[in-house]
Amino acid sequence: MKTSNELVRNKIEELWEEEKLFLKTLGSFPSSLGNEKGIQQFVYNYLQDIGLETEVVAVDPDRLRKYENFGEPEWSYEDRPVVVGEWKNNGPKKGKSLILQSHMDVVNAEPEDQWETPPYSPVIKDEKMYGRGILDMKGGFAAIVMAVKALRESGIELGADLQIQSVIEEECTGNGALALLHQGYTADGALIPEPTQSRLIKAQVGVIWVRVKVKGAGAHVERAESAQNAIMKANKLMESLMEYREHINNRSKHPDFEHHPHPLNVSVGLIEGGNWASSVPTECTFEARVGFYPGTDPEDVKEEVEQWLLGAAEEDDWLKEAKPQFTFYGFSAPGYTIAKEEEIMEEMAASHYAVTGKEVEDLSFTATTDLRAFGEFDIPATCYGPSGGDMHAPNEYIELSSLKEVTHTIAEFILRWCKEK
Amino acid sequence: MKTSNELVRNKIEELWEEEKLFLKTLGSFPSSLGNEKGIQQFVYNYLQDIGLETEVVAVDPDRLRKYENFGEPEWSYEDRPVVVGEWKNNGPKKGKSLILQSHMDVVNAEPEDQWETPPYSPVIKDEKMYGRGILDMKGGFAAIVMAVKALRESGIELGADLQIQSVIEEECTGNGALALLHQGYTADGALIPEPTQSRLIKAQVGVIWVRVKVKGAGAHVERAESAQNAIMKANKLMESLMEYREHINNRSKHPDFEHHPHPLNVSVGLIEGGNWASSVPTECTFEARVGFYPGTDPEDVKEEVEQWLLGAAEEDDWLKEAKPQFTFYGFSAPGYTIAKEEEIMEEMAASHYAVTGKEVEDLSFTATTDLRAFGEFDIPATCYGPSGGDMHAPNEYIELSSLKEVTHTIAEFILRWCKEK
Structure with missing residues (x-):
């Protein structure tokens, strides 16, 4: 007779065409910030169809503001819910309960003309699937959903509760993750299948966002010499921010990031200034x-960044009077670490070994993920997910062989963590 | 018995409240690029009401492209006509025919929160009227319309034809001015009451616009170190453009601009790049x-600018491969000069003296105006108009005393140039 693991492995292979189709469907939803309604509706229906007890939860920032990991939004949460599907074990608890979480929001796909194929019409070429969000992280979501589906279709009953959480705003605040935890959807452990290239996250940096508004003294360009060009003044501050980046990377490193040559990225992500070629711009942000x-x-980092840039402003005759204005919104995300000795790390490592025959590598990640929200709720959590490329860039893709391997590893992990009834 | 000049002077004083109201009304139309329909309709009706023979002319770029002064548009001319009102002399020609021309387009008023009063709700405070376009150049238009109205209401009949031309796109291409000239609306001389602070333009610089598109290699900011940030690359090119500015100003100066410390302005007027704080931007323009x-x-300047920036790109490992892309649109405007000995210059100087008792100053203008279109049609032309401040900037205003004085000077000039029947 076949073991549960064998049954599930076969089932995952059987479901492989369906998994690719499922991922393609997920990738067809342009679920950038503010546009998550459609995909969450689809996910809700899908989780119901595979037999989970499903709930839709609204994100209410006023209830979440108390959490350390809350990010201040500048937009409404109307029609932008988070979704959870529960597979309850209706018997004695033999294993540990588990959250499998993914974010459905994607960063936007502009400039779309730099894509070789349309970003929201996923295509497969040379065993890679291309599309916005296919790697970050609809692929991971496909893996957890298909792992769960394979377990259920193999007739397995788990020894602890399992949840699939489908959230929003991993890319800007983390408030989606907080909303479900705040609602009571907690567990003994959590896995997020972010695209880690089959590595296990043991640490991640913290991240803040800052908006800097620079004023100029506008004028007809005829008097450009006496005017103050807000764009050129913003350039000075951006260059100063690059000096800040070097400054913080020259400090002694956090032990988890010791071997990374340049762990702390500081990057300007967008700019807008002026409105007419023949006018000296009065504002640049x-x-x-x-x-x-x-x-x-x-909060200490926000203060440091503000002081650094105000220091740079002091060196400019105009900016020292017309001081730049700072807005901190979106990410206000502390870092996160988890000891390699935690049971979830060991079970994930064992699952990886069982599927691949290799020791798992760990990863100190130089960006943020929703892990930190689980940290705030004292839920041991890590990320482990598929490989691919060009995340947050045109022509993002996932390696399909990696996706299948990760699906197997996650199924293996569920059996080890939740155990059977 | 009163002379014609005296009659007209009295009439202008009588009409002064109406002139201010007229200017206020003009200033209430938000006639930025693409939004000129309303004001042109109003102007058409107004010129008809004061008894002129009025025509609306569509701007057809395909007919205008042959002119040296044509500027390539990136927008439609639907519902954006130019308007002309003619006061024909129906007798022997005793003087010279005259065009009084103004542009009704304004640069946009953003950021509107930097205005102390709403830009399109003109207000008078301390003998200044504030509003977008009030100085540049709806004030000048009010002066020519009221000068003509005063002449007509004084019972004067001119010894030559006079036209009032109300055009668009002085701020971006000059195609509005060309459209009426192409249609045959020419004359023996032309005056544009641009806000010259009662100085007489004898020369103006040429102007081109350039759009520079810079590509980066986008990425999730986690890999920002290996990505290429399009915004930071654009910064390099903008700084290089400032070096170009110094370069061209260090060359020997054109005789008309010899005494200007820095006649050639090069100014970045707008920028847009990236779309997400946590993504490395792939494009910045x-x-x-x-x-x-x-x-x-x-055309030589366009070539020089492009080569200069390509030279700067060569010094950057990324930009020398991912070369910036150049688009030249809008202004492709040669400079313009007129000899002080031209009759129109002498008559304007005499008119200024008659009204103010002072010698007029001449002006070598470091920006462009529609004068150059008249130059292309061999029509002697100059600018002379009111004083004020903050053109192309928030809180633009006109000095009302200057507006009235200019109205008198223009009426005086019409009598001298066109003569009486």
Whole structure:
């Protein structure tokens, strides 16, 4: 007779065409910030169809603001719910309960003309599937859903509760993850199948966003010499921010990031200024993302960034009077670490070994994920997910062989963590 | 018995409240690029009401492209006509025919929160009227319309034809001015009451616009170190453009601009790049305006600017491969000069003296106006108009005392130039 693991492995292979189709469907929803309704509706229906007890939860920022990991939004949460599907074990608890979480929001696909195929019409070429969000992280979501489906269709009954959480705003605040935890959807452990290239996250940096508004003294370009060009003034501050980046990377490193040559990224992500070629712009606004080590308070980083840029402004006759204005919104995300000795790390490592025959590598991640929300709720959590490329860039893709392997590993992990009834 | 001049002067004083109201009304139309329909309809009706023979002419770029002064548009001309009102002399021609021309388009008023009063709700405070376009150049238009109205209401019959031309796109292409000239609306001389602070333009620089599109290699910010940030790359090119500005100003100066410390402005007017704080931007586009001396071919300047920036790109490992892309649209405007000995210059100087008791100053203008279109049609033309401040900037205003004085000067000039029947 076949073992449960063998049954599930066969089932995952059987479901492989369906898994690719499922991922393609997920990738067809342009679920960028504010546009998550459609995909969440689809996910809700799908989780119901595979037999989970499903609930839709609204994200209410006023209830979440108390959490350390809350990110201040500048938009409404209307029609932008989070979704959870529960597979309850109706018997004695033999294993540990588990959350499998993914975010359905994607960063937008502009400029779309840099894509070789349309970003929301996923295509497969040379065993890769291309599309916005296919890697980050609809692929991971396909893996957890198909792992669960394979377990259920193999007739397995788990020894503990399992949840699939489908959230929003991993890319900007983390408030989607908080909303379900706040609602009571907690567990003994959590796995997020972010695209880690089959590595296990043991640490991730913290991240804040800052918006810097620079004023100029506008004028007809005829008097450009006496005017103050807000765009050129913003350039100065952006260059200063690059010096800040070097400054913080030259400090002694956090132990988890010791071997990374340049762990703390500071990057300008968008800019907008002026409105007419023949006018000297009176305003220019740019936004940047600043990374920092676990253990640092995001509020301290905001203060440091603001003081650094005000220092640069002091060196400019105009900016020292017309001081730049700072807005901190979106990510206010502390770092996160988890000991390799935690049971979830060991079980994930064992699952990886069982499927691949190799020791898993760990990863100190130089960006943020929703892991930190689980940290705030004292739920041991890690990320482990598929391989691919060009995340947050045109022509994002997933390696399909990696997706299948990760699906197997996650199924293996569920059996080890939740155990059977 | 009163002379014609005395009658007209009294009439202008009588009409002063009406002139201010007329200017306020003009200023209430938000006639930025693409939004000129309303004001042109109003102007058409108004010119008809004061008894002129009025025609609406569509701007057809395909008919205008042959002119040296044509500027390539990136927009439609639907519902954006130019308007002309003619006061024909139905007798022997005793004087010279005259065009009084103004543009009704304004640069947009953003950021509106930097205005102390709403930009399209003109208000008078301390003998200044504030509003977008009030100075540049609806004030000048009010002056010519009221000067003509005063002449007509004084019972004067001119000794030559007079036209009032109300055009669009002085701020971006000059195609509005060309459209009426192409249609045959020419004359022996032309005056544009641009806000010259009662100075007489004898020369103006040429202007081109350039759009520079910079590509980066986008990525999730986690890999920002290996990505290429299009915004930071654009910064390099903008700084290089500032070096170009110094370069061209260090060359020997055109005689008309010899005494100007810095006649050739090069200014970045707008920028847009990236779309997400946590993504490394793959694209950044900026637009700049470049000035050059009369006598230089705009095409040569475009070539020089492109080569200069490509030279800067060569010094950057990324940009030398991912070369910036250049688009030249809008202004492709050669400079313009007129000899002080031209009759129109002498008559304007005499008119200024008659009204103010002072010698007029001449002006070598470091921006462009529609004068150059008249130059292309061999029509002697100059600018002379009111004083004020903050053109192309928030809180633009006109000095009302200057507006009235200019109205008198223009009426005086009409009598001198066109003569009486």
